[in-house]
């Protein structure tokens with residue numbers, strides 16, 4: 255895979271115009287675009303069709319987390335809309351993840367679609383070690399929880415996980431070279447961290463074994479998004 259194909263830009267904007275503008279501008283320099291809660295809920299599923307018509311690969315990031323039947327049905331719908339990647343929460347459990355994977359596989363077979371990657375969100379990159387223990391009340395270390403959830407996702411038939419760059423090495427070791435690791439919480443050297451807590455630079459994430467990195471504000475809020483994206487790709491090398 256080319257280095258630039260490993261860069262996914264988070265389109266955290268509220269209108270089709272802004273999303274289309276960024277997609278046209280950045281398509282030559284990045285591998286895919288992420289449609290998350292803000293854009294999806296502002297525009298609706300048609301934004302997936304609009305951006306795919308521009309030739310973009312789309313990660314539909316709705317972080318599904320519900321009972322197995324509900325998540326399976328939603329996963330089927332997102333597959334039919336043409337998602338290239340979709341995600342569910344590992345905290346929903348093995349049966350929920352299995353149901354999602356089976357529903358996606360069935361939809362792909364029934365409609366002759368390209369199979370999306372189905373990945374599990376582990377511990378959000380915005381959660382600090384303190385919040386993990388004291389607020390949410392988990393025992394143990396974040397890394398152990400992430401690795402356990404990654405193994406559970408793999409056993410459930412998922413393609414990979416979304417995890418912070420700080421856990422990539424441990425996941426790679428536990429789940430092998432083919433397992434997809436998508437990594438937000440990426441900040442160029444010296445960049446503002448915002449609400450992210452477990453971060454590294456693009457170069458560190460790739461060196462640790464990330465398959466894809468996800469970058470939003472450092473690109474989309476930059477006065478020159480193209481230059482920001484190109485700088486990140488060169489930091490990935």
Ligand SMILES: O=C(O)c1cc(=O)[nH]c(=O)n1[C@@H]1O[C@H](COP(=O)(O)O)[C@@H](O)[C@H]1O
Nearest residue numbers: 264290315377378379416438468469470471
């Ligand atoms: O699933 C995700 O994409 C995700 C998981 C996670 O743990 N942390 C995380 O930041 N994300 C998403 O990745 C993007 C990061 O955006 P920036 O912090 O602006 O680079 C946002 O769209 C988040 O919704």
